[in-house]
Amino acid sequence: MIKSLFDKVDLTPPVLLVLGVLFLLLPLLPGEFPLVVGTEILILGLFALSFNLIYGYMGQISFGHAAFFGLGAYTSALILRPMIEAGQLGYVGFFLALAAAVPVSAFGALIVGFFCVRLTGIYFAILSLAFGELLFYIVFSWYSFTKGDDGIQGLMAPSVLKSGLVYYYFTLAVVVMAALLLWKITRSPFGFTLRMLRDNQNRTAFLGIDIRRVMLLNFVIAGAFAGLAGALWGPFQRSVSPALLGWHQSGVPVFMTLIGGAAHFAGPLVGSIIYTALNAYVTQFTTYWSLTIGLIILGMVLYLPGGLLSVLDGWRQRRRKAGT
Amino acid sequence: MSPSILEVRDLNKVFGGISATKNVDFDLAPGAKEAIIGPNGAGKSTFFALVSGYHRPDTGSIRFDGKEITGQKPHEIARLGISRAFQVSxxxxxxxxxxxxxxxxxxxxxxxxxxxxxxxxxxxxxxxxxxxxxxxxxxxxxxxxxxxxxxxxxxxxxxxxxxxPKLLLLDEPTAGMSIEETKETMELVDRLNATFGLTILFTEHDMAVVFNHAQRITLLHRGQIIMTGTPAEVRANEQVQKIYLGGQA
Amino acid sequence: MPTDWGSLLIQLFSGLSRAMMLFLVSSGLSLIFGVMNILNFAHATLWLLGGYITFSIYTLLAGYYGVSILLLAPAVVAATLALFAIGWAIERTLVRRMYGRELPEQLLLTFALILIIGDLIRLFWGVQNLRIVLPIEPMPVLGSFVNPYLFFIIAVGLIVAGLLWWFLARTRTGKIVRAAVYSRDMVSALGIRIPNIYALVFALGVAIAAFSAGVFLPIIPIGLGMDMDLIVQCFAVVVIGGFGSIVGTFVASLLVGIVYSFSILIWPDGALAIIFVILVAVLIWRPWGLFGTEMRF
Structure with a gap:
């Protein structure tokens, strides 16, 4: 009975539940450092979850997703900055600044997506990379508006939220709500329309679906959630810089999703835990982080292409084979 | 005469100088169950692709259920009620x-x-x-x-x-099937037509299947309609013997 | 904006020389994709590695024999051969395991190579930009001064382009490579060992890129991060020209190189933006590129 339940039930709720409890308990670890790493895991995890809407569910790979993360980060930073300078940062202004990132990133994704969804495969990948780099250069060189390479410094959250602990729980609350919303979307009829598109584009068109509209809507949703993640980043790191839009940042959700497993909703979150924790830990010993993560990616691609959570599928398959 | 559910007039499509569909006129009554036959490359798949909007005809018109659908996109045509099952699943x-x-x-x-x-x-x-x-x-x-x-x-x-769908296009529905599966599938096709009144147009290589299950048969050759008739008429036709059965067997 | 003929001419030469480099890097990228269906994200990173190796060998030689442009030749040749070997090894050990895998996994493998090679470069050469300074007299042209080395680069680029064309069009191996672009099955039906062809194409593509990096050292300092700027431009070239088409790559290189160098004159920050606009236009109007065939898209 239990065995057959294990075979049938969607593993996402238990995995999410375990992760949720771990995140709730994380501040019990001593020191400020786990809070910093934890907040980063959550923000980048949300970023990666939004990316996987395009990759795992729609079957296209975007190498420019950081553009929307960065757009969100800059939107809230540019709204927060004058309030902080005037010493008038309150909760309402702060929340509005975060919320504003969502429509701005969504709008950015609408424009970029309008072009990208005309293509698939490597052409989609190249075009998304090109647009990402284009937005990076715009932010980088528009000094009067974005302060260019200097970035925007001195960002913060208002009063109580300034505490690392409170900001951690605030981030946790936002990310949990966003993740639940994303999960709902992936299980909706639209979520299955995406899977159909991933599996067989021509057939989907024959069923009577305008493929480009599906891709565009999904691109915009993914951009909006990436923007929300980006908005949380500035007050956490106290600054934003053009690198947040660059290709290096676009690689982050790709790596996380690959490590955790793109076929599982929680995969990118698991990937974020491993990637971010490793990053925090490894960089204490060596400055060769790219080399380390590069070797890990190489190992994953060669030996565990489905990501860590695919181990669960392996168990299931063996049970099913043993059962019948 | 009952109005046709599918009404094709003077349809033409050329690929690289070769006529895949040439001056085709075709009518299908609601509730019919008909087959299109012809040797490989006769233009059966092209005809289905034109009707379902996957290819755009060069000239001619296609009307479905009283509406002009020529040049519409596949998803628009699918929404109007033409479903297509593919040869390769x-x-x-x-x-x-x-x-x-x-x-x-x-x-x-x-x-x-x-x-x-x-x-x-x-x-x-x-x-x-x-x-x-x-x-x-x-x-x-x-x-x-x-x-x-x-x-x-x-x-x-x-x-x-x-x-x-109101009209079901089946491109070789039994290709790759065992004898039992073929029987099962064609019985389902008959049932869909008889019980649910679904209009069905199919192509098929297996002549036994065609003669047993189609009410009327249209023979295509080099993109053109050679003849249309009942299974008995088609079987008796000499031209059919020469082009199709002779060419294939 | 300067409008005198001399500075326009300088911009033209600089654009042409840039086009040569774009062509030398992109042709390998395009060929590798055409033959193996692998998009090598790390292509420009291997180009960068070639540049660093050239620099080290040149510096070593210059330490013995003194600064001279002649010493660049053996350094470039040695680096080209080294990258040929490295390319061969990468294809044999890593890339070949990706054939038939899903596209994202292929992209990720070469993406991982960017990170690994980039950090290895930092490990061996550090983070500062490197440059070879050669004593070359500027040449007066129409009242402005041009570095005559630009002419040399343009000439070398044309020669290599010619050799590549000759290799693909006239030699038996080249014909096999071209056939492989159209049909892998046909080539293996001819009884030719496909794995060797794949390794050769990959190594050759990488070696030509490394060659161009070395030749350019006297006018462009190399540094970390340049590979990403270049790969994005090469993607633009290859997409505009059409994957697998050498002629298309050549024309697109000229287009991108010259547009880039003239847009720097008009709108210094917008050079890349203009190229992206061309790229987007081509992708939407003719996704298979100006010279590619629709079939392969």
Whole structure:
């Protein structure tokens, strides 16, 4: 009975539940450092979850997703900055600044997506990379508006939220709500329309679906959630810089999703835990982080292409084979 | 004479200088069950592709259910009620059998862009109906990519049915099937036509299947219609013997 | 904006020389994709590695024999051969395991190579930009001064382009490579060992890129991060020209190189933006490129 339940039930709720409890308990670890790493895991995890809407569910790979993360980060930073300078940062202004990132990133994704969804495969990948780099250069060189390479410094959250602990729980609350919303979307009829598109584009068109509209809507949703993640980043790191839009940042959700497993909703979150924790830990010993993560990616691609959570599928398959 | 559900007039399509469809006039009455035959390269698949909007005709017109559909996109034509089942099974390999059918039904019901319902709560009765109609219920939770060739074709047919079509285009529905599966599938086709009044147009290589199941047969050769008639008429026709049976056997 | 003929001419030469480099890097990228269906994200990173190796060998030689442009030749040749070997090894050990895998996994493998090679470069050469300074007299042209080395680069680029064309069009191996672009099955049906062809194409593509990096050292300092700027431009070139088409790559290189160098004159920050606009236009109007065939898209 239990065995057959294990075979049938969607593993996402238990995995999410375990992760949720771990995140709730994380501040019990001593020191400020786990809070910093934890907040980063959550923000980048949300970023990666939004990316996987395009990759795992729609079957296209975007190498420019950081553009929307960065757009969100800059939107809230540019709204927060004058309030902080005037010493008038309150909760309402702060929340509005975060919320504003969502429509701005969504709008950015609408424009970029309008072009990208005309293509698939490597052409989609190249075009998304090109647009990402284009937005990076715009932010980088528009000094009067974005302060260019200097970035925007001195960002913060208002009063109580300034505490690392409170900001951690605030981030946790936002990310949990966003993740639940994303999960709902992936299980909706639209979520299955995406899977159909991933599996067989021509057939989907024959069923009577305008493929480009599906891709565009999904691109915009993914951009909006990436923007929300980006908005949380500035007050956490106290600054934003053009690198947040660059290709290096676009690689982050790709790596996380690959490590955790793109076929599982929680995969990118698991990937974020491993990637971010490793990053925090490894960089204490060596400055060769790219080399380390590069070797890990190489190992994953060669030996565990489905990501860590695919181990669960392996168990299931063996049970099913043993059962019948 | 009852008005045709499908009305094709003077249809032409040229690929690289070769006429794949030439001056084709074709009518299909509602509730009919007909076959199109012809040797390889006769233009059967092109004809289906033109009717379902996958190719754009060079000249000519196609009317479906009283509406002009010439040059419309595949998804627009599908919405009007033409479903096409493919020769090479064309399914969603990573979704389960049930998810395949259920998702196709949800698309038909205009739920493709529904972000907030639960996919596993919409269109379940209809999913059950189609799964049991096509004998796929026992395999419902298998990933479609792992099915046998015959089961894939049945799923292909299920997907076409999920679109609640008025006209079903079947491109070699029994290709790759065993004798039992062929029988089972063609009985289903007969039932869909007789019980549900579905108009069906199919192509088929197996002449026994064609003569047993089609009410009328149209012979295509080099993109042109050679003749249309009952199975008995077609079998008796000398030209058919020469072009088709002679050319193939 | 300067409008005198001399500075326009300088911009033209600089654009042409840039086009040569773009062509030398992109042709390998395009060929590798055409033959193996692998998009090598790390192509420009291997180009960068070639530049660093050239620099080290040149510096070593210059330490013995003194600064001279002649010493660049053996350094470039040695680096080209080294990268040929490295390319061969990468294809044999890593890339070949990706054939038939899904596109994202292929992209990720070469993406991982960017990170690994980039950090290895930092490990061996550090983070500062490197440059070879050669004593070359500027040449007066129409009242402005041009570095005559630009002419040399343009000439070398044309010669290599010619050799590549000759290799693909006239030699038996080249014909096999071209056939492989159209049909892998046909080539293996001819009884030719496909794995060797794949390794050769990959190594050759990488070696030509490394060659161009070395030749350019006297006018462009190399540094970390340049590979990403270049790969994005090469993607633009290859997409505009059409994957697998050498002629298309050549024309697109000229287009991108010259547009780039003239847009720097008009709108210094917008050079890349203009190229992206061309890229987007081509992708939407003719996704298979100006010289590619629709079939392969």
């Amino acid at each position: 064309n399914i969603f390999p990573r979704l389960t059998v049930e998810e395949n059918v259920r998702s196709a039904i949800q698309v038909r019901r205009g739920k493709a862009f529904d972000l907030f319902s639960r996919a596993d709560m919409v269109g379940l009765e209809r999913t059950e109906e189609i799964l049991s109609l096509c004998n796929l219920s026992p395999k419902r939770s298998r990933p479609a990519g792992e099915l046998s060739q015959g089961d894939k074709k049945k799923l292909e047919l299920s997907l076409a049915l999920a679109g609640q």
